[in-house]
Amino acid sequence: MLLEIHCHTSKHSKCSQVDPVALVKQVVKKQLQGVIITDHHYLWPEEELLRLRREAEVNDSFLILTGQEVETDIGHVVVFGAGGSIEKPVSLDELRRAFPEAALVWAHPFRGGKVPSDKALCDGRLDAVEIFSSNHTPKENYLGLVMWHKHKFTAVSGTDTHARMTAGILPTQFDHPVKDMAETVAEIKNGRCRPFFKEIPKSGSNIVVTEITLGTKGEDEMRDRIILKKFSDDKKWEKMREAIEVAKNIYEKAIADGAYRVPRILDVNEDEKLVIEEGQRGKDLFELLENVSAAAGAEYFKMAARWLAKFHNAGCRTGGAEGTRDREKKRIKGYLRSFEDTKSPYLDDAKKLVTFISAGEDRMFSGKAESLVLCHGDYHPKNIMIGQDKTHDISTRFISVIDFGSVISAPRAFDVGYFLSQFRSQFMADERVTQAYPEDDFVSAYLADCAGIDKGSFREEVEFFKIRANLSIASFLIKVGKGTSREMVDVMSRSMAVFRSRGGAR
Numbered sequence: 001m002l003l004e005i006h007c008h009t010s011k012h013s014k015c016s017q018v019d020p021v022a023l024v025k026q027v028v029k030k031q032l033q034g035v036i037i038t039d040h041h042y043l044w045p046e047e048e049l050l051r052l053r054r055e056a057e058v059n060d061s062f063l064i065l066t067g068q069e070v071e072t073d074i075g076h077v078v079v080f081g082a083g084g085s086i087e088k089p090v091s092l093d094e095l096r097r098a099f100p101e102a103a104l105v106w107a108h109p110f111r112g113g114k115v116p117s118d119k120a121l122c123d124g125r126l127d128a129v130e131i132f133s134s135n136h137t138p139k140e141n142y143l144g145l146v147m148w149h150k151h152k153f154t155a156v157s158g159t160d161t162h163a164r165m166t167a168g169i170l171p172t173q174f175d176h177p178v179k180d181m182a183e184t185v186a187e188i189k190n191g192r193c194r195p196f197f198k199e200i201p202k203s204g205s206n207i208v209v210t211e212i213t214l215g216t217k218g219e220d221e222m223r224d225r226i227i228l229k230k231f232s233d234d235k236k237w238e239k240m241r242e243a244i245e246v247a248k249n250i251y252e253k254a255i256a257d258g259a260y261r262v263p264r265i266l267d268v269n270e271d272e273k274l275v276i277e278e279g280q281r282g283k284d285l286f287e288l289l290e291n292v293s294a295a296a297g298a299e300y301f302k303m304a305a306r307w308l309a310k311f312h313n314a315g316c317r318t319g320g321a322e323g324t325r326d327r328e329k330k331r332i333k334g335y336l337r338s339f340e341d342t343k344s345p346y347l348d349d350a351k352k353l354v355t356f357i358s359a360g361e362d363r364m365f366s367g368k369a370e371s372l373v374l375c376h377g378d379y380h381p382k383n384i385m386i387g388q389d390k391t392h393d394i395s396t397r398f399i400s401v402i403d404f405g406s407v408i409s410a411p412r413a414f415d416v417g418y419f420l421s422q423f424r425s426q427f428m429a430d431e432r433v434t435q436a437y438p439e440d441d442f443v444s445a446y447l448a449d450c451a452g453i454d455k456g457s458f459r460e461e462v463e464f465f466k467i468r469a470n471l472s473i474a475s476f477l478i479k480v481g482k483g484t485s486r487e488m489v490d491v492m493s494r495s496m497a498v499f500r501s502r503g504g505a506r
Contacts (some may be wrong), residue, residue, distance in 0.1 A: 001173070001178060002034075002171040002173055002174075002216065003032060003033060003036060003172055003174060004036065004159060005038070005172050006069070006105075006133070006158025006159060007035060007167060008037075008039050008040065008160070008161060008162055009037060011039075012039035012040075013039040013162075015040070016161075016162045016163075017163050017164075018161065018163055018164045020055075020056075021055045023161065024056040024064065028056075030171075033061070033062065033063060034062055035168075037064070037066050039069070041068060041069075041087050042085050043068050043082065049064055049066060068082065070095065071089040072090055072095060074092050075106065075109060077092065077095065077104050077106055078130070078158065079095070079103075080102060080103040080105070080181060080188065081103055082099045082102050083099075092123075093125070103184070103189055105126070105128045105130055105158075105188070107158065108130055108136055109121070109129060110136050110141075110144050111133070111136055118147075127188050128156050128188050129148070129153055129154070130156050130158045131144030131147070131157065132144060132145075132214055132215075133158055133159070133170065134159050134161070134169065135160045139276055142212070142226065155194060156188070156193055156195060157170040157171065157197070157214070158172065159171070168216060169214075170196070170214060171215060172193050172194070172195060173193060175192040175193065197212060206231060209229050210228040211227055212279075225278070226276055228274065228275070229275040229277070230272065230273060231274075240405060241268075244265055244275060246374070246404050249316050250311070250314065250404070251265070258398070260303075260306070260398070260400075261280075261400040262402075262404075263278045263400065266278055281387045282388070282398075283387070285381035285384040285385075286381035288386055289381065289436075290427075290433060297433075298441070301437045301445075302445040303399045304381075305445035306449055307401060309446045309447075311374070311376065312373045312374070314374075322365075325361065325366075328408075331472070332468075335471040336351065338474075338478040339351075344478060345484065346474070346488070349495075350474070352496075352499065353467055353470075353495055353499060354471065356467070356499055357468045360464055364411055372409040372410055373411075374409060375407065375408050375410040375415045376406070377404075377405075377408045379401070379418055379422075380422035380423065381419075381423060383403045384400075384401055385401070385402065386399055412458070413461035413465050417466040417467075417468065418466075419442070421470050422473070423437075423442075424490075425473050425487065425490075428486075443459060466494075466495075466498060467495045467498055470491045471495070473491050474491050474492060
């Protein structure tokens with residue numbers, strides 16, 4: 001059972017801007033099963049609750065109860081089950097003595113950057129702690145989660161609603177249905193409730209990524225999503241710090257909101273090697289293109305090209321041409337080493353391709369810093385998110401791109417060629433997709449937003465960087481034991497075809 005257990009009305013809380021009827025209707029819209037109104041130092045009389053039920057026109061199964069939020073020496077405490085209004089501030093000791101049967105919940109204890117002690121969070125005078133609140137920042141909600149996992153006290157979430165649109169976004173889940181305040185108090189006191197959220201850990205090499213989604217979805221998609229990235233390797237952390245600065249720069253100067261977006265960096269904890277960033281709702285382009293109509297997919301495909309053009313046009317910078325070239329040399333040597341170490345049947349072809357790419361990049365990066373732009377470096381369908389702010393309103397559709405850990409200064413064609421090669425590789429088993437979305441549609445959509453580019457030479461550079469991307473893909477296939485697979489045959493044959501068309505040795 002999901003209940004909104006912390007909310008205020010304009011009728012009895014001066015700080016609130018939401019009418020009681022509008023509050024109840026919004027909680028119903030969020031598909032919760034009830035609401036507990038907790039105005040400051042005021043307990044609604046039964047007749048007032050009955051009148052609210054009639055005016056809000058809710059059915060008998062929807063629960064409307066009342067508690068109150070009171071000021072104490074430890075901060076605000078939400079009281080459930082007191083016999084009347086507690087009209088003045090009171091100490092926690094006095095509150096506990098006066099209402100021994102009530103459930104006392106510490107409200108938003110992490111607000112304002114506060115870090116409650118272990119002893120305070122586990123205080124026996126409290127029955128629960130509100131770890132998630134709209135009055136907390138994402139960092140503070142995360143700290144609440146960490147402390148709950150550490151101490152395993154009874155935890156709840158509460159929206160602390162003061163406006164209609166926030167009502168019901170952070171409900172508490174009760175293990176068993178409740179029909180009145182006495183049963184609600186019993187569930188809290190016995191720890192049979194918890195915040196309503198999803199926590200999905202995903203381990204990787206030297207990094208643990210955790211995706212946290214707070215609260216309910218409803219019709220307006222207003223629930224918070226945060227991504228936690230915790231590093232155990234110092235070198236990986238240093239690289240991530242560079243990516244963080246790039247992401248911040250992009251967010252501030254390039255494409256922060258609207259239809260074209262990037263995730264916002266919410267917090268960086270140097271001591272814990274932890275990054276908290278805004279989660280992106282929606283589905284990645286890879287998943288969508290396999291499950292939507294060709295017309296919808298074509299629009300998403302072109303949106304991905306337009307996002308890339310806007311990103312390249314933003315004028316963001318990192319490093320220089322020499323740094324990029326040195327980095328590329330190391331990477332390309334590593335790709336060739338994969339072929340050599342496994343005695344790949346494609347070793348001779350790989351040597352030709354590596355020589356060709358190395359010579360070409362030497363020409364492109366030598367003395368041409370002004371032609372370079374900030375490139376994503378890992379632009380492919382699984383790093384591209386498509387979503388809508390409102391489920392039923394297509395005008396709120398947006399595209400957002402994640403994972404800026406591979407950014408480099410390079411020619412524009414680098415990202416375009418990389419995307420096209422990865423697109424072909426990821427969808428190789430589904431010819432329906434590769435045929436429905438021609439490469440030229442992507443390139444044309446990109447060029448439409450990029451004035452002053454020589455289209456002929458740009459397309460040639462795209463073909464060049466498709467080979468460079470294919471070397472990366474081939475190296476990966478070798479490492480995962482697919483060095484002679486159908487995917488490998490496809491990647492190498494396409495690369496050699498482009499190589500020969502550019503005058504490469506047969």
